Ligand code: HEC
């Protein structure tokens with residue numbers, strides 16, 4: 001029984017991957033691989049997540065409990081930057097937003113189409129690291145999208161072909177409903 005199901009999964013996966021590669025040529029696809037826009041403040045993950053070794057979830061506070069991982073409020077930054085190098089250019093810009101009571105208009109990088117359902121908490125709680133999907137963010141001077149985020153990429157992992165391997169459902173209604 002088990003071997004038969006395994007054997008059936010291979011052509012099934014190939015068909016889905018081929019269909020997905022064709023379909024992603026159409027509009028309504030995910031944000032592009034390599035996409036790394038300039039941000040309103042040159043926020044260095046290299047300093048915060050690299051040198052200072054801050055936990056990703058300190059800023060992306062809802063990654064373990066919500067579909068959306070969240071972005072830090074200006075107040076989270078000001079907790080340090082009222083005293084940490086306040087004269088540096090990034091800290092100056094930051095103080096400007098803080099004084100005007102405005103959020104920083106960060107440019108969104110990773111984006112799936114609206115018809116795809118992606119719950120961060122399910123992945124993070126199953127032990128998939130941020131880096132598996134986003135790459136070595138703590139070493140990126142400017143964050144860019146390392147993976148394609150297309151359907152073949154999602155399914156490749158759900159069927160157990162990623163490194164390290166994971167398992168998850170991959171019927172159409174898992175991600176589309
Ligand atoms: C593990 C998640 C996942 C599963 C399971 C999945 N999809 Fe998708 N699907 C996606 C993602 C992500 C995209 C967006 C692809 C892109 O941006 O290139 C997508 C895109 C599509 C599109 C493209 C729409 C367009 O306009 O480009 C169709 C159609 C589609 N999926 C149908 C299916 C069908 C049929 C199944 C079942 C055989 C299925 N999907 C299973 C994640 C999934």
Ligand code: HEC
Nearest residue numbers: 043048049054055056059106108109110130134137138143
């Ligand atoms: C001090 C707060 C802070 C820490 C710690 C932090 N981040 Fe971020 N992160 C941000 C801010 C601010 C942005 C938006 C600006 C940018 O893209 O650089 C961001 C953007 C991102 C993005 C891109 C979001 C998008 O639009 O697609 C990813 C992915 C990300 N962070 C992952 C991580 C990971 C993984 C870690 C841990 C290794 C981490 N971050 C640690 C503040 C933080």
Ligand code: HEC
Nearest residue numbers: 041042043044047072076077079080084085088089090091
């Ligand atoms: C835990 C304390 C802490 C938090 C929280 C924090 N930072 Fe920093 N940040 C630092 C330290 C320490 C440095 C390195 C100081 C230096 O270069 O002199 C730094 C450096 C920077 C720099 C480079 C120097 C500059 O000002 O141009 C920027 C930009 C920056 N942080 C922005 C942010 C933003 C935006 C947030 C919120 C998303 C944030 N920081 C949250 C501690 C923090």
Ligand code: HEC
Nearest residue numbers: 056060063069108110111112118123124128129130133149
């Ligand atoms: C299984 C792959 C995967 C893992 C693991 C993962 N992410 Fe993501 N992340 C994505 C995808 C896909 C998107 C785009 C989601 C969308 O558009 O709905 C995204 C989007 C984001 C964004 C932008 C969201 C926004 O609202 O601007 C941030 C920030 C982020 N991830 C941070 C993290 C952090 C931090 C971790 C680890 C705690 C993490 N991610 C783990 C795949 C992943």
Ligand code: HEC
Nearest residue numbers: 117118122123126132153154157162166167168169174175
């Ligand atoms: C590196 C591996 C990996 C990648 C890449 C990945 N996933 Fe997952 N996914 C998992 C794991 C592990 C689970 C959790 C399974 C569990 O909790 O039993 C999961 C769970 C899910 C669930 C919840 C399934 C359920 O049982 O309700 C959805 C929806 C989902 N993923 C969508 C996506 C989409 C969409 C993408 C691509 C944009 C994606 N995943 C990429 C590993 C991955």
